[in-house]
Amino acid sequence: MDEPAYRARQVLKWVWGKEICDFDLMTNVSKALRAKLAETYSFNLPEVRKAEQSSDGTIKFLMSMADQKTAESVLIPAEDHYTQCVSTQIGCPMGCLFCSTGRMGFDRNLSSGEIAGQILSARKYLRENNYPLPLNNLVLMGMGEPLLNWEQVKKALSIFRDPDGLNFSRRKITLSTVGVKKSLRELGESNLVFLAVSLHAPNQGLRRSIMPGAASYEFNELISDLEKYPLAHRDRVTIEYVMLKGINDSLSHARELVKVLSKVKCKINLLRYNPDHSSDFKCSSEENIFVFQDFLRSRGFTVMLRKSMGADIHAACGQLKSAATEN
Ligand code: SF4
Incomplete structure (x- = not known):
């Protein structure tokens, strides 16, 4: 101008x-x-078309964009703040079989304004409805694969981080990806956020069978790139691993995982699978999850069993979708 x-x-x-x-x-x-x-x-801020609250305090928004396309975004409560799970695409082309977003297919990328706007809309909702907790943390783990929309996500991250913008520190933002080679390298070089990788399998064959879109980034190549991923002294990559009964949860899978991650500076998050009526997957038994976790711990890994929030309103990991695909 x-x-x-x-x-x-x-x-x-x-x-x-x-x-x-x-x-x-x-x-x-x-x-x-x-x-x-x-x-x-x-x-054109994303408009909150629907807000549902879970018995555990999680709030799920259905947000409508200017063209009336919708994406979901979730606020997860902690003791003194909310973490917002932000969407980066409408639908997702990766097609992970255990994920509701993956099963709805891909519609379009969200713009940087639509991505960052989800935060302004959520904060406005909290203000107008007198919720006392601040929104202090962000995870890019909502609908979509952020690294497939890297140009817009990169702009959104600069708005998140700018001291004159949303002013989140790097430690308050995590980007979760199944891995997209070129953008993963750029993300590492940018040093803008923490990295979480949705691995969910210990080898290429099994990973391809449950995450077909992720298979183009060959498993061994992904692991070797994670071994070289630039990290500050105390930082680690988070490896996400969803526990699917009879699929990826045996002791031999745990052994394989230990082997492949031996040189990756990481911690492991095990996720309980949140069943969905339109999928045949089931969550591993509690006993199985603990055996799996114990084995990884016995081999020196830091392993967290992530608490699943918002499952009763379909706001938990892998359950997000657009209004067009509801019911
Ligand atoms: S798990 Fe992530 S990458 Fe896979 S289909 Fe779902 S949103 Fe896409």
Whole structure:
């Protein structure tokens, strides 16, 4: 718009820093420029079309974009804050068989504004409904594979991290991916966020059978890239592993996992599978999960068994989908 660069930063501060989505209220911007901005741009925050609350306090939003396409986003409560699980695509082309988003197919990428806008919309909802906890942490683990929409996700991450923007520190943001080679390298170089990798199998054959879209990044190549992934001294990659009964949860799978991860600086998150009526997968038994966990621990790994939140409102891991596919 032939304006000096500092003007852009002023607007950025209003929108993302102060959460003001009205040009008229941007008082340090000249009236003439405010009018020009209002003629050229409009604010289309994702609109909360539906909000459901779980018995454990998790809140699931169905958010509608300007073109009426919808994506889900989830607030997970902790003692003193919420973590928001943010979506990056409508649907997902990866087609993981145990995931509701994967089964709905792919519609489109979300723009950086639609990705970051989910945070403004969630904060607005919390304010207007007098929820006391702040939204302090972000995980890019909602609908979609973030690294397949890397250009938009990268822009959204810069809004998350900018001190004049949403101002989240790196430690407060985790991006979860099944792995996309080129963007994974760029993500590592960017040092913008923590990395979580949805591995879910200890070898290429099994992984391909349950995560067909992820198979193009060959398993051994992915592991070797994770071994070289740039990490600060105390940082580790999180390996996500969903426990699927009779599929990936035997002791021999645990042994294989120990072997392949031996040189990856990582911690392991085991996830209880959240069953869905449209899938044949079942969650491993509690006993099986503990045996699996104990084995990994006995081999020196830090292993967490992640608490599943929001399953009663289909807000848990692997359960998100669009309105068009509900019921
Ligand atoms: S698990 Fe993640 S990558 Fe796989 S289909 Fe679901 S959203 Fe996509």
